[in-house]
Amino acid sequence: MNERSWLVPSIALTTLLGASALTLMPNWSGVLPALGLLPLWLLVSAVLASVAGFFGMLAAGVERPLAQLVVSARTRWRQHGLLGLGITLAGLNMCAFMWTKPLLNHYVEFRADPVLAALDRMLFLGFDPAYLFGWLNSPATAIFYHRGWFALMIVTLLVVLTRPPSKEKSAIMLTYFLLWSVAGPLIHLAIPAAGPIFYQRLGYGDAFAGLSLPDEVVRVSDFLWQVQQGEHFAPGSGISAMPSLHIATSVWMVLAMNLVGWRWTTLMAACATLIFILSMSLGWHYAVDGIVGGLAAVGFYQACLWFYRGGTQAGAGGGDLHPALS
Numbered sequence: 001m002n003e004r005s006w007l008v009p010s011i012a013l014t015t016l017l018g019a020s021a022l023t024l025m026p027n028w029s030g031v032l033p034a035l036g037l038l039p040l041w042l043l044v045s046a047v048l049a050s051v052a053g054f055f056g057m058l059a060a061g062v063e064r065p066l067a068q069l070v071v072s073a074r075t076r077w078r079q080h081g082l083l084g085l086g087i088t089l090a091g092l093n094m095c096a097f098m099w100t101k102p103l104l105n106h107y108v109e110f111r112a113d114p115v116l117a118a119l120d121r122m123l124f125l126g127f128d129p130a131y132l133f134g135w136l137n138s139p140a141t142a143i144f145y146h147r148g149w150f151a152l153m154i155v156t157l158l159v160v161l162t163r164p165p166s167k168e169k170s171a172i173m174l175t176y177f178l179l180w181s182v183a184g185p186l187i188h189l190a191i192p193a194a195g196p197i198f199y200q201r202l203g204y205g206d207a208f209a210g211l212s213l214p215d216e217v218v219r220v221s222d223f224l225w226q227v228q229q230g231e232h233f234a235p236g237s238g239i240s241a242m243p244s245l246h247i248a249t250s251v252w253m254v255l256a257m258n259l260v261g262w263r264w265t266t267l268m269a270a271c272a273t274l275i276f277i278l279s280m281s282l283g284w285h286y287a288v289d290g291i292v293g294g295l296a297a298v299g300f301y302q303a304c305l306w307f308y309r310g311g312t313q314a315g316a317g318g319g320d321l322h323p324a325l326s
Contacts, residue, residue: 038095048151104240109192139216141282159257160256171301179245192242
């Protein structure tokens, strides 16, 4: 097994997603602004990689960790090159998805919200989970839900990319690209929903009008609605509740950490559980959105693992954390 086993299909998925969006979008007003976010993605990745490497070396008792980082950059340039290539490809895939997400709103009307809200009430015995967990809402939890999730996703990518080639690594990496390139767009097209936070604006009633939301969430939702109602695309815009890619990628992070060890898997599972609850309490998603997103992550991973193992069903293997991140 080599790195090409996941790189080639991931490049193909990213290219197909981007080309489809460019072909179908009514105007290209959001193309360059979305690409402008790639440098920020790379900068955050570089900072997180450096911080993780530095403190990992400190924990391992390495003397002069800063000097060791410099030496590592010179002597292990091939490994660092692959790391940079993988992170850049993931960033380009994110840009392609940001082109695609508002495009889905342009062609498909939100029609599934009443059904998903009803399913949630069935699952929670007549209650809306957004209200049940509303006590968790605060500026801090909103920051964790948005920026914390983003940082965790990048850190997980970094950890996986530093692993040696294996069937499990290839399956994890390809699953990441399948979630953004295939699961997100196709499931939204089949079950288009905006989420509880937009329920009233869609004309479905005031069932969620009483949600107590942090100011940041209100500002972001107002921005998304304004862009959705206009004629131009904007980076980070687009509304899509089903499936929850926040939860799909959070479950993906848990699966990825299984390559590292049970302690890291348990910690990531706790973070993923909190993100799932916050996705409901902050009004962004119905519980069903997260369930479908999580099942998509598990399903794609198992399918990729089956493919890379040649149709066998051997159990997933763990492993030790890369020395620079241990």
